[in-house]
Amino acid sequence: MSRPAIARIDLSALRHNYHLARQRHGGRALAVIKANAYGHGAILCARALADTADAFAVAIVEEALELRDAGIRQPILVLEGAFGPDDLAHATAHDLWMVVHNAEQIALVEAHRSIRPLTVWLKMDSGMRRAGIAPAAYAAAHARLRALPQVGDIVLMTHFARADEPDVATTAEQIATFDRATAGLPGERSLCNSGGVLAWPAAHRDWARPGILLYGADPMPSDDHGLQPVMTLSSAIMNIRDLAPGEALGYGGRFVAEVPTRVGLVAMGYADGYPRVAPTGTPVAVDGQLTRVIGRVSMDMMTVDLTDLPAARIGSPVELWGRSVSVNSVAQAAGTIAYELLCNVKRVRREIVSTTPA
The missing domain is CATH 3.20.20.10 (Alanine racemase)
Structure with a gap:
C-alpha cells in the first residue's frame, strides 16, 4: 500500500x-x-x-x-x-x-x-x-x-x-x-x-x-469570484494518541495540551511541500470536518487535533488544502502566499481527476 x-x-x-x-x-x-x-x-x-x-x-x-x-x-x-x-x-x-x-x-x-x-x-x-x-x-x-x-x-x-x-x-x-x-x-x-x-x-x-x-487560488480571497481549486493536497491519519493536560507534543514541545487532547499523526511534512512554519491553529479537514494543526510540522509528518472528532480513526482522510480548506487560508496562517505553497509541492503522488463541469 x-x-x-x-x-x-x-x-x-x-x-x-x-x-x-x-x-x-x-x-x-x-x-x-x-x-x-x-x-x-x-x-x-x-x-x-x-x-x-x-x-x-x-x-x-x-x-x-x-x-x-x-x-x-x-x-x-x-x-x-x-x-x-x-x-x-x-x-x-x-x-x-x-x-x-x-x-x-x-x-x-x-x-x-x-x-x-x-x-x-x-x-x-x-x-x-x-x-x-x-x-x-x-x-x-x-x-x-x-x-x-x-x-x-x-x-x-x-x-x-x-x-x-x-x-x-x-x-x-x-x-x-x-x-x-x-x-x-x-x-x-x-x-x-x-x-x-x-x-x-x-x-x-x-x-x-x-x-x-x-x-483556483483567488488573489482577493475576501471575494468570491467563482474560482475552483485545481489542487487538493491530502493524506491520511497514520497514528492516534492521547495527550494529558501539561504534556508537550513534537519537536521543541511547542504545543502543550491544556485539556485532554486526541492527536492524529498525518503522513505529510515540509519535505512534501507543506509549510514548516504553519502554526498551531492552521486549518485542516479530517473526514471532511474542519480542525486544526497542532505542534510543529516536521519533515515527513505533522499532527492535528482530533479531540472534537471522535469518529476519526487511522486511515481517516485529511485535506491539507482544496475544496474544504482554502490554500489561501493555509498561506495566511503560515505568513506566505498561495503561489509559494502550490509551487513547493513535491514528492507526493499525483492523481489526475475531472470532477467538475468545464
Whole structure:
C-alpha cells in the first residue's frame, strides 16, 4: 500500500477557471503556466487547455522548449525574454514570442538574424519598478523595434504591482501611465494579470495574462469570484494518541495540551511541500470536518487535533488544502502566499481527476 500523501489535480477546474478569466476579461487570454504551472504540472495543464487556450506563457526559454518537446503548438510567450543570442535562436526555431524589457534585449533583437519575423511583447515599467522600459523612453523603443525587418508584431504590455488591492490607487495610476505613453502607438495591448482580470475592468484590453487564478487560488480571497481549486493536497491519519493536560507534543514541545487532547499523526511534512512554519491553529479537514494543526510540522509528518472528532480513526482522510480548506487560508496562517505553497509541492503522488463541469 502506498503512502497516502497525494496531490489531486482537477483538470476540469483548470478549464473552468480559464474560461472564467477569458469571459471576465474579454478578448484573448494567455494561460500562464510558468514554474511547472505553479506546481500543478506544466505539460499536463497545457495539454488540458490545448483545445481552448489562445496562448501560453512561461518564464524562461527552457520552460517553453519542454512544452514544444511535449507537442504543444499554441503560441508561447517567454516572460523574462532573452538572456543571450541562443534564446532568440530558440525563439525563431520554435516560434516563441519574446518579452523585451530593457535596452540590452533590444540590442539582442537588433543583432538577431532570421527569415521568420519575431513577435515581441514590449514591456513598460508603468510603476512596478522592477523590469520594463521607462514610459518616457517607450515610444522610442517601440520605433526602434518597428524599424527592424526581423521583428513582426509588437504587443504593448505592462505588469501591475498591486492589482489585488482594488482600493489602492496604484493600479489606476499605472493604467493612466501606460495609456499616456502608448497613445497613438500601433499594436495590441496586454495589462491584466489575475488581479487585473478580476478587479480592474478599465485595464481589460486585447490580451489577459491570468496566472494564479487559473489554479483556483483567488488573489482577493475576501471575494468570491467563482474560482475552483485545481489542487487538493491530502493524506491520511497514520497514528492516534492521547495527550494529558501539561504534556508537550513534537519537536521543541511547542504545543502543550491544556485539556485532554486526541492527536492524529498525518503522513505529510515540509519535505512534501507543506509549510514548516504553519502554526498551531492552521486549518485542516479530517473526514471532511474542519480542525486544526497542532505542534510543529516536521519533515515527513505533522499532527492535528482530533479531540472534537471522535469518529476519526487511522486511515481517516485529511485535506491539507482544496475544496474544504482554502490554500489561501493555509498561506495566511503560515505568513506566505498561495503561489509559494502550490509551487513547493513535491514528492507526493499525483492523481489526475475531472470532477467538475468545464
